[in-house]
Amino acid sequence: MRILLAEDEADLNQIITRKLTSDGYSVDSCYNGSEAIDFLEMADYDAVILDIMMPKMDGFGVLRHIRNTGKSAPVLFLTAKDSVADRVKGLDSGADDYLIKPFSLEELTARIRAMTRKKFNITANILQVGDLTLDTGSHAVKRGENEIMLSAKEYNLLEYLMLNKGIVLSREKIENHIWNFEYEGGTNVVDVYISYLRKKIDGNCQNKLIHTVRGYGYMIEKKI
Structure with a gap:
């Protein structure tokens, strides 16, 4: 499946991209919210991973664009913010999941599988x-x-x-x-x-x- 990754930390972006690619996903990666919007306008994605704090447009702005344009791709937020209020804001904004940095790459891929199972109405691996x-x-x-x-x-x-x-x-x-x-x-x-x-x-x-x-x-x- 095809995934869009928007993460402004270059090292983390590359690590996640390599992991997802090695797991068989096709990945388009970018480093700010404006670039993410450009990618979203050119392709349909099976899942979107968004850092919340990004230059030019934050993750919340990108998510609003996704939902306002009628796209139903599941969205996972990545963030260093770990308060309950921040998690609630992310989920109430229309995100499907929320992962706090630092995180395990295995947990990230497990959450992606869970989101895509829900999208395709699949209940098991x-x-x-x-x-x-x-x-x-x-x-x-x-x-x-x-x-x-x-x-x-x-x-x-x-x-x-x-x-x-x-x-x-x-x-x-x-x-x-x-x-x-x-x-x-x-x-x-x-x-x-x-x-x-x-x-x-x-x-x-x-x-x-x-x-x-x-x-x-x-x-x-x-x-x-």
């Missing part, structure tokens, strides 16, 4: 389509009893398909949620990675799970 399972916590993927090894980008694509199981996703929508603005590859990148997934997920299985909807895009579903 295990996603399933037919005999295919994906554990969003450990990133383990299995088809029946067979474990499947995926690259970070293949995992990210499969997770997004499974979160939207039964829904046809256009190539444009898939690309927008899986690749960030730094990507400089070919225009057929979605088709290429779908091909990679098909070989690993469906292979010689009789019951194919990844389907092409001609003229539109792809979907994952167990068909009877």
Whole structure:
């Protein structure tokens, strides 16, 4: 999934970006609220992480923009302010969660998983389509009893398909949620990675799970 990170502490910004990227997320990062607004106007995000105290526009201002423009992406505030009043203000402003600095990167990723589960109406870390399972916590993927090894980008694509199981996703929508603005590859990148997934997920299985909807895009579903 694709995440926007707005954090003005350069070292922390880079550490979080590296962690989320290594976990398979596509990350667009910036250092102030004005840049965050620019990113939000150009892409849809599955989650947004905002530092509250940022130059040019603080996290509260960015959050107001997100909600005023009708975007429903879950928002997590990062802040050094730890009073109850500050936490209440953050949550009452429309944030979905609130993490106080310093924090564990593992806790941050767990909170992101919790927020995105809520967004997609998922109640557990295990996603399933037919005999295919994906554990969003450990990133383990299995088809029946067979474990499947995926690259970070293949995992990210499969997770997004499974979160939207039964829904046809256009190539444009898939690309927008899986690749960030730094990507400089070919225009057929979605088709290429779908091909990679098909070989690993469906292979010689009789019951194919990844389907092409001609003229539109792809979907994952167990068909009877």
